Amino acid sequence: MKPRDENKIDQIYQATLKQVKANGLAGITMQSVAREANIATGTLYIYFKNKEALILSLYHVCVKNSAGVYFKNYDPKAPFKVSFYLIWSNMVQHRISSFTESIFMEQCYHSPFIDEDTRKTLKKMFEPLMNLIKRGKEERLIKDIDTFWLIAFLIGTVNEIAKRTIYFNKKLTTEILNTNFQMCWDGIKA
Amino acid sequence: MKPRDENKIDQIYQATLKQVKANGLAGITMQSVAREANIATGTLYIYFKNKEALILSLYHVCVKNSAGVYFKNYDPKAPFKVSFYLIWSNMVQHRISSFTESIFMEQCYHSPFIDEDTRKTLKKMFEPLMNLIKRGKEERLIKDIDTFWLIAFLIGTVNEIAKRTIYFNKKLTTEILNTNFQMCWDGIKA
DNA sequence: TCATTAAATGAATAAATATTCATTTAAATT
DNA sequence: AATTTAAATGAATATTTATTCATTTAATGA
The missing domain is CATH 1.10.357.10 (Tetracycline Repressor, domain 2)
Incomplete structure (x- = not known):
C-alpha cells in the first residue's frame, strides 16, 4: 500500500500561512492553499476533514x-x-x-x-x-x-x-x- | 422624488463593524451585513458599488x-x-x-x-x-x-x-x- | 391629488468556493 | 511480476455568497 507523505501536512501548513500572510484569513481558499502547496485540491481533504479543521489544526500547532x-x-x-x-x-x-x-x-x-x-x-x-x-x-x-x-x-x-x-x-x-x-x-x- | 436616508450609510458601517467583531473579516457576507443593518441586500449596492468598496470606505472613515x-x-x-x-x-x-x-x-x-x-x-x-x-x-x-x-x-x-x-x-x-x-x-x- | 423619481426590496442569477468522487498512480507485500 | 491498498488527482457537483434587476414603496413638487 502507498503510505502517506508525512511531509505533506507541514507543506499544507506552510502554504496556508503564506496565503494568510499575503491575503489575510479572509483571502484564503482551499484551491489557493492547494496551489501554493503544489498538490491537488482533493488531497487537502485526505489530510483534513474540511477547511475549518485545517485552520483549527494549524492554530493549535502554532x-x-x-x-x-x-x-x-x-x-x-x-x-x-x-x-x-x-x-x-x-x-x-x-x-x-x-x-x-x-x-x-x-x-x-x-x-x-x-x-x-x-x-x-x-x-x-x-x-x-x-x-x-x-x-x-x-x-x-x-x-x-x-x-x-x-x-x-x-x-x-x-x-x-x-x-x-x-x-x-x-x-x-x-x-x-x-x-x-x-x-x-x-x-x-x- | 425619494431622497436617500442619510442615516443608512452609518447604519451599514455599524452593522459591518459588529459583524467583523463577531466573526472576523473572514466571516462577513453581504447578506449578514444587510441582516444586521435591517435592510435588504440590494440596498447595500445603492450605497456601495460592491463589497470591496464598502470595506475600503469604512476603513478610511475609521x-x-x-x-x-x-x-x-x-x-x-x-x-x-x-x-x-x-x-x-x-x-x-x-x-x-x-x-x-x-x-x-x-x-x-x-x-x-x-x-x-x-x-x-x-x-x-x-x-x-x-x-x-x-x-x-x-x-x-x-x-x-x-x-x-x-x-x-x-x-x-x-x-x-x-x-x-x-x-x-x-x-x-x-x-x-x-x-x-x-x-x-x-x-x-x- | 397625482405624477415623477429614486430608494428599497428580495427573489433570481452569476460567480466564487468548498467538497466529493471516479479514476489514476505508486508504494508495499506476496 | 502481480496484487493489494491507500494516496493523489482534478474535473464535476454542491454550496455559499456576491451581484443584479423587475417590482414595489414613499417622498417630493406640480
Whole structure:
C-alpha cells in the first residue's frame, strides 16, 4: 500500500500561512492553499476533514510551537533579571522568526474558526511567565502592580517590536534589542 | 422624488463593524451585513458599488476618526509631560471606546482589501505624535532613542491595554490608567 | 391629488468556493 | 511480476455568497 507523505501536512501548513500572510484569513481558499502547496485540491481533504479543521489544526500547532520556544533555556534558579531578559528576548525573537504564525494566530482570534474554549488555551501558555513575574514582585525587584497589567505591558512591547521589525523591514541588532529591553525594564522595575 | 436616508450609510458601517467583531473579516457576507443593518441586500449596492468598496470606505472613515481623537485638547504650548499624558490617554481611551473599529482596521491591514498605498496613510496619522516625541528628546526629558522605537513602545502598550480591557472585561479606572501610564513613562523617561 | 423619481426590496442569477468522487498512480507485500 | 491498498488527482457537483434587476414603496413638487 502507498503510505502517506508525512511531509505533506507541514507543506499544507506552510502554504496556508503564506496565503494568510499575503491575503489575510479572509483571502484564503482551499484551491489557493492547494496551489501554493503544489498538490491537488482533493488531497487537502485526505489530510483534513474540511477547511475549518485545517485552520483549527494549524492554530493549535502554532500555539504549541510558541509556548515551547518562549521558555527555551529557562533556568528557574537563575537570578530574576537574567530569566526575565531571556524570556522577553525569546518572545521577541520567536515572534519575528515566526511572524506568519503570529499574524495567523492573531487573525484567528477574531474569526468564525476559533471558539471560546480554544481561545482559553492561549492563556495557559503564559502561566510560567506569570509565576516568574510573581517571583519578581516577591523579591521587590519589580513594581507592585497587578500581574495582569504587568504582563499586558510586556506583551504589548514585544508584539509591537516584532510587528515593526517586520513591517518596516528593520534589522533587529543586539543593540536595538537591548535598548528596547531597557525601556521595558525601566517600566516595570521597582 | 425619494431622497436617500442619510442615516443608512452609518447604519451599514455599524452593522459591518459588529459583524467583523463577531466573526472576523473572514466571516462577513453581504447578506449578514444587510441582516444586521435591517435592510435588504440590494440596498447595500445603492450605497456601495460592491463589497470591496464598502470595506475600503469604512476603513478610511475609521482611520480618519482615530486621527482626530488622538489629539483632542492637545495644546502644543503645554509642558511636555502634560501633553504626552493627554495623547497617551486619548489613545487608550479611543481604542477602548472604538474597539470594534480598531479590530476592523487591524484585520484590514492584512487582507486583500487594503493595498500598499492605503496602508501608508496610516503613518501620517502619527506625525504630530512624532513631533511631540522629538520635542521631549530635545528637552532631555525622555531617553535619546530612535523615535521609531519610542513610538513602537508607546503604541505597543496602548494597544495591549485596550485589548485586555475589552477581552477580559476589565473596568479601566483612573487608578489603573495611571498605573499603566507610570510604567510607560518610567520606560521612556531619561 | 397625482405624477415623477429614486430608494428599497428580495427573489433570481452569476460567480466564487468548498467538497466529493471516479479514476489514476505508486508504494508495499506476496 | 502481480496484487493489494491507500494516496493523489482534478474535473464535476454542491454550496455559499456576491451581484443584479423587475417590482414595489414613499417622498417630493406640480
